[in-house]
Amino acid sequence: MEQRGRKAWRGRQFCFFFMVVLDVVCNGASAQIRYSISEEVQRETVVGNIAKDLGLDKSALKDRGYRIVAGSTEPLFHLNQNDGILYVTRGIDREEVCDRTSPCLINLKTVLENPLEIHYVVVEILDINDHSPVFPEKEKRLEISESALTGARFQLQAAHDDDVGQFSIQQYRLSHNEYFRLEVKDRGEDRKVPFLVLQKQLDRETAGKLKLRLTAVDGGKPVKSGAIDIIVDVLDVNDNSPVFIKEFYSSTLKENAPVGTVVIQVNATDLDQGANSEIIYSFGHEVDSKVINVFTIDAHTGEIKVTGQIDFEQSKSYEIDIQASDKGQAPLTTDKSVMITVIDVNDNAPEIEVTSFSSSIKEDSKIGTTVALISVNDLDSGDNGKVICTIKEEVPFTLAPSLQENMYAVVTRSQLDRENVSQFDVTIIAKDSGDPIFSSEKTISVVVSDVNDNRPVFSSSPYVFYVTENNSPGASVFSVKAFDCDESDNALISYHISREASGDNKFTSFLNINPENGDILALKGFDFETLKTFQFRV
Incomplete structure (x- = not known):
């Protein structure tokens, strides 16, 4: 009962904080809020x-259409349009x-229409300690020569914990023994690799087999742990380990290097x-699978070659553990790290996304009125990832950069006139600064809506017409x-x-006009x- 209570309390507990950053672009607006759960x-x-948090009037939210811009994945959150409260849609792992x-x-985009506003909401998912450390095997066997020197290091299999930060693996513990001590090397990104360090000379005749227990402990409260048994078989003879000529190996490699390239x-x-x-x-035993998929090492020459696709956008560098082992009956092995840095080449075109768009704009809109918000992104880095946006055609629109990087607003740069042009196709071009240059285009159609800015015009002015005397009253005499x-x-x-009573206009009382078609009728x-003649004004 108590355990279920603690679990339910843990399921209900959450914490959140927010930070509001407003970014205004012409007549459109954008804002960013950050929460955590x-x-x-x-x-x-x-x-x-x-x-x-944005200081919005709740009574106007529903009328203005406040919503989350739909994404391509299953939504984790939903928004109440009546009060602007953001809720969790389902349990989040x-x-x-x-x-x-x-x-x-988790990045969300929310849009508030009429006038157009875009708000960026960032929700940070905080980790809880719901996973225990796990070793890939339950038992590890090591064969170590009795002539191994004090201080010799032997890499062990690292445990894995799906949690991160303080809830990931924080330390390793080695069962008490007189021959080995434990050393842990921090490889970053919550990855700690344990090594056995020989602190006392082995003697096969005294102890031919040692059984140790290695325990991985995370930083939760209470802590969670996992263990592996280490069996050390003490062997004779071969008493020299291989020694690498260099202390440190490093190299650079351009992405998209062809298969067979020697690194x-x-x-x-x-x-x-x-x-x-x-x-x-x-x-090494702990080399990541992504390394094995793109590199190979010649067992005899030590050459590391490319065997797969090198993509800077997937991995900017590789740290590879290399082992040099002799062919003795009890092989001795020495580990060495090789650092390979990948150099970016321009192999990605910029991507243009229209984040918000008003399909029509009034012809009397002020210069600088926002009709669309766009964002651009290039997966490359450096100059290859720097993007310049322009508008292709000669249209009365221009791009205004936002305070937020790679965000632009499409705004009017001159007065619109629907009677001259009622619709514009605006093509946005995004070019990167790489060599060769990659570019992308995105076209949006903007309809210019009418306002009452033109007066009626008569087909002729003045009109001169003749009436035969003794005409029939009520008949049309002109149009x-x-x-x-x-x-x-x-x-x-x-x-x-x-109807003015002065001068000749006094005769207008004898005339009438059809207000719909302009037919003029004589009432007498x-x-x-x-x-003989008179004039009047229509």
Whole structure:
């Protein structure tokens, strides 16, 4: 019962903090908020109130369409559009959604429409101690010559813990014995490799076999551990280990180097004679599988060659453990690290992403109005990853860089006129600075919406027409016509006669006009002897 209570409490516990950074671009806006939660919190756990942290009015959220921009993966979070609170959609396993790099950051994009705002929300998934250290084997056998010198080091298999940081493996413990002490080498990224160091001369006749126990302990409270049995078989004779000629081996290698390229050659010597001095080169037992997939070492010459695809974007360097072993009956082995640094070449084109877009804009919008927000990314590094964005066509739009790197706003740079051009296809070009240059294009269509900025125009002015005297009252005597360059309701026209009582305009009381089609009707018959001419205004 108590154990279930602790587990439930652990499932409910979470902590979060936030940091708000506002980044405003012309008429569009962007902001960044950071929260943190523990993994394995229950679904519907509150991550944070985005609306409150941004100072947004909750009453306007629903009308303005506040939402998370959908991604390509299963959503881990959802947003309440009524109050702006961010919730956990399902239980999150940090080891499932992130690799072992720390911190584990989930990037969300939220958009608030009318006016357009984009907010970046970063949620850090905090690790909890839910994994124990595990060795790849339950037992490890070592064969060590009785002539091995004090201080000799023997690499052991490292344990693995899916947790990170303080919950990963913090130390190793060796069972008490009089022959060996434990030394641990920190290889970074929560990777510690244990070594047995001989501290007392072995004697096969006294102790031909030793049984040790190595325990890996993490930093949780309470701690979790895993263990492996180490069986040491003490052998005779061969009493000299190979010695590498150089203290340190390093080389550089361009990515996309062809298969068969020789990267570096290692060389070791052995003071023994015969088979005990013949050396075989190999990778160390703890070499990562990704190294084995792209490199090989010649067992006889020590040449390291390329056998797979070298990609700078996947790995910028390789630290390879090399072993030199003699051919004695009890082979002696010496370890050496080889550092290979990968040099980037320009093999990736920039990627353009439209993060937010308003498909239409009013023709009377002010210069500098934002119609779209874009982001660019190039997987290369250095000059190969530096991207310059331009707009291809001669259009009344330009790119305004954001305070956030590789973010741009597409804004108006001159006045729009729907009556001249009602739609623009804006093509954005992203070019990197590499050699050769790689580029990408993205086209967005912007529709210019109408505003009532044109007056009706008569087909003729003035109009001159003739009426036969004794005309029939109520009959049409003439028609006027006007047109408007605007569209929809802005182009609808109605007609009326200006009724001014002075001068000739007093005769307008005898006229009427159809407000829809401009037909002018005479309400009485005219007499040439009484009235020969008159004018009026429509």
